Amino acid sequence: MNTRTESQNPVARLIGRIIQLFEMIPYSLIAFVARFSIAAVFWKSGQxxxxxxxxxxxxxxxxLGVPRLANSTIPLFASEYKVPLLSPEIAAHLSAFGEHFFPVLILLGFATRFSALALFGMTLTIQLFVYPDAYPTHGTWMAILLLLMAKGPGVFSIDQLIARRYR
Incomplete structure (x- = not known):
């Protein structure tokens, strides 16, 4: 019978120490990386x-010219994307706008939770109606967006500046 306790086990102590180091990662760093990454995904799609x-x-x-829908965008929404309840024209315009507007807000950390909610809704729509087999990708996006909705943008954000002002 092994009389050594787990805390005396050098491997357990090493693992415990590594976990302590991971727990020291500041949430603001995690949130900034999450904000930057998810903003880039949607911005590039919008582009x-x-x-x-x-x-x-x-x-x-x-x-920096005047933005307009690309010639291929509405046909893409008519043939491949086929979002229910919306015409291809409306869906294309809403998508192009949302994929530019909300990522900027998230990157700045302004109205972050609401912007994350909007992109979560867009992601859920894509998952359910457009690319149901892409759940690993969409699940990753949703996890990031849920993190931002639940915990906020962190200290490096306009939201935090506003919150400090009114506390």
Whole structure:
């Protein structure tokens, strides 16, 4: 019979110490990475739906013209996306707007929880009606959005500045 307790076990102590280090990761860092990542996903998707307006920090593309739907966007909503209850024209415009507006708000940490809710609704719609087999991807997006809805944007955010002002 092993008389050593778990706390005396060097492997258990090492694992416990590593877990303590993980627990020291500041939520604000987690939230910032989550905000940046999910904003990039939706922004890049929105950029595929418009022309005349492009901002891509990675490629260095900047076209600050007047945005309009790309020629392929409405046909894509008519043939492949087929969102129920909305015409392809309305769905295309709402999607293009939402995929640009809400990511900016999330990145800035402004109205973060409500913006995350909007993108969660969009993700749920995509999962249920457009790409039901893409649940691993959509589940990852939803986990990030749920985190932001539940815990907020962290201290590096406009929401936090507003909250401090009114406390």
């Amino acid at each position: 595929t739906k418009v022309q005349g307006f492009a901002i891509d920090l990675v490629s260095g593309t900047f076209d």
